[in-house]
Amino acid sequence: xxxGASKSKPPLLREDGKRLDGRAFDELRPLSIExxxxxxxxxxxxxxxxxxxxxxxxxxxxxxxxxxxxxxxxAVIRCRYNxxxxxxxEEHGRSGPSRRSQELSKVISEAFENVVIAESYPKSAIxxxxxxxxxxxxxxxxxxxxxAVALADAGIPMKDMVSAVAVGKVEGHLALDxxxxxxxxxxxxxxxxxxxxxxxxxxxxxxxQLTREExxxxxxxxxxxxxxxxxxxxAALRRVYxxxxxVSVPLYLTPxxxxx
Amino acid sequence: MEVQEELKHSxxxxxxxxxxxxxxxxxxxxxSISLQRNPLQNAEGSAVCHLGRTQVLAGVKIDLATPFPxxxxxGVLSTGAEFSxxxxxLFEPGPPRVEAIELARVVDRGIRSANMIDLSSLKxxxxxxxxxxxxxxxxxxxxxxxxxxxxxAAVAALANTRMPKMEGEKLVRGxxxxxxxxxxxxxxxxxxxxxxxxxxxxxxxEEKGLDGRFTLATTPDFVCAAQKTGWKGVTxxxxxxxxxxxxxxxxxxxxxxxx
Numbered sequence: 369x370x371x372g373a374s375k376s377k378p379p380l381l382r383e384d385g386k387r388l389d390g391r392a393f394d395e396l397r398p399l400s401i402e403x404x405x406x407x408x409x410x411x412x413x414x415x416x417x418x419x420x421x422x423x424x425x426x427x428x429x430x431x432x433x434x435x436x437x438x439x440x441x442x443a444v445i446r447c448r449y450n451x452x453x454x455x456x457x458e459e460h461g462r463s464g465p466s467r468r469s470q471e472l473s474k475v476i477s478e479a480f481e482n483v484v485i486a487e488s489y490p491k492s493a494i495x496x497x498x499x500x501x502x503x504x505x506x507x508x509x510x511x512x513x514x515x516a517v518a519l520a521d522a523g524i525p526m527k528d529m530v531s532a533v534a535v536g537k538v539e540g541h542l543a544l545d546x547x548x549x550x551x552x553x554x555x556x557x558x559x560x561x562x563x564x565x566x567x568x569x570x571x572x573x574x575x576x577q578l579t580r581e582e583x584x585x586x587x588x589x590x591x592x593x594x595x596x597x598x599x600x601x602x603a604a605l606r607r608v609y610x611x612x613x614x615v616s617v618p619l620y621l622t623p624x625x626x627x628x
Numbered sequence: 629m630e631v632q633e634e635l636k637h638s639x640x641x642x643x644x645x646x647x648x649x650x651x652x653x654x655x656x657x658x659x660s661i662s663l664q665r666n667p668l669q670n671a672e673g674s675a676v677c678h679l680g681r682t683q684v685l686a687g688v689k690i691d692l693a694t695p696f697p698x699x700x701x702x703g704v705l706s707t708g709a710e711f712s713x714x715x716x717x718l719f720e721p722g723p724p725r726v727e728a729i730e731l732a733r734v735v736d737r738g739i740r741s742a743n744m745i746d747l748s749s750l751k752x753x754x755x756x757x758x759x760x761x762x763x764x765x766x767x768x769x770x771x772x773x774x775x776x777x778x779x780x781a782a783v784a785a786l787a788n789t790r791m792p793k794m795e796g797e798k799l800v801r802g803x804x805x806x807x808x809x810x811x812x813x814x815x816x817x818x819x820x821x822x823x824x825x826x827x828x829x830x831x832x833x834e835e836k837g838l839d840g841r842f843t844l845a846t847t848p849d850f851v852c853a854a855q856k857t858g859w860k861g862v863t864x865x866x867x868x869x870x871x872x873x874x875x876x877x878x879x880x881x882x883x884x885x886x887x
Contacts, residue, residue, distance in 0.1 A: 452710070453689065454687030459689070463708065502671075504670075617683055
């Protein structure tokens with residue numbers, strides 16, 4: 369566990385060569401998704417991925433306010449990524465959008481502009497609100513994954529599903545789905561969102577250093593992993609119609625407890 | 629919106645005249661309530677209150693902070709509320725609006741006046757810093773009576789808050805020593821007023837037709853916070869009836885937190 373006092377890089381691999389949480393390099397953290405967890409939102413999803421707990425709610429298509437944001441040709445897609453002040457193990461956060469969260473909101477919105485069939489709803493807005501209730505590294509990928517399920521749950525027409533995963537480099541090895549320590553102290557981080565059917569990259573950011581070959585291999589690893597994420601997303605959507613009953617946010621779930 | 633409120637108001641009055649509510653409850657019955665305790669791990673304390681279709685999350689963070697200059701020996705309690713735009717089509721992103729500020733202040737008053745947390749126990753010996761308790765109320769689903777749901781979530785979260793271990797003058801994150809000491813469990817009851825009658829635990833639909841609301845927070849022995857909202861005037865007799873009901877219902881709510 370990282371403490372406020374430690375400033376120097378901790379070891380990121382165990383003596384047996386595995387990652388700190390015991391995962392192999394191509395292994396995702398436990399992931400569970402529950403769709404339709406909110407009553408008022410048109411669509412919603414809770415993603416619990418490792419220790420990340422991300423809630424997404426979708427409203428719309430609805431009147432676009434302020435009006436100068438609207439387009440005569442298509443619905444505007446506005447995603448808002450927001451971190452709760454209690455989401456981190458460290459100190460209490462400030463409320464309101466940070467520079468980081470504004471940037472993430474922008475690139476997440478742009479990812480969905482590609483797949484949502486927005487031309488059907490001119491002069492309207494589709495709002496996707498994403499709250500990070502608990503953060504553990506990889507929140508933007510979990511946010512995109514949650515937003516995609518919430519949009520589908522809301523019945524928004526989409527050409528494709530969007531599934532995201534981060535690929536990084538840890539102690540010289542390419543590794544999937546970086547944990548918080550690996551993200552903080554690793555050599556590279558590449559969050560990628562894929563359109564599941566045609567494999568197009570809809571969101572891509574990168575920091576750190578990778579060779580040309582490593583970047584190519586990272587994309588291949590990410591693509592394979594996004595198919596696993598996609599399977600869990602579609603299972604969550606299917607479960608909405610099998611489940612019925614009262615709607616609530618099952619924040620207490622730990623991955624594995626969810627029926628797959 | 630005014631037309632809708634007018635219609636809701638007359639509909640509500642005619643329902644109440646026949647002694648009924650839209651969801652079939654009688655006037656002084658709460659919707660079903662359930663609490664999830666500590667569903668989060670990074671926050672030192674957390675709880676979700678489900679009150680009918682209303683869902684409120686409370687998160688508690690413990691930090692070190694500089695005390696207020698006029699209270700150098702006391703810890704800090706700070707309460708905030710976020711009407712997350714995913715919680716209702718009525719909520720918009722942006723800085724907290726007056727309703728969110730009011731909610732946070734009413735819950736803060738209930739906790740503070742009840743002396744639920746002994747702030748003098750949050751002084752850190754030997755340094756100028758004190759421990760700060762940050763309570764954040766996150767409205768995830770708004771179907772009315774946010775005050776009571778937020779109060780239940782906040783108090784349940786505080787009653788399940790772990791204290792981070794201290795090492796010298798620093799907090800060690802992820803390691804804990806004991807729980808936040810609490811002395812009692814304040815709870816609130818909110819009455820909706822319409823015409824010359826009142827009802828407990830209004831839904832959002834009922835709130836739209838109400839003339840006003842009256843919230844009372846109580847401990848087993850004391851009334852510890854109150855808020856009257858809306859234009860409707862109340863008589864002393866009304867208030868005393870609210871007090872009597874609040875003590876009785878408060879005991880039931882407190883049992884839910886203790887379970």
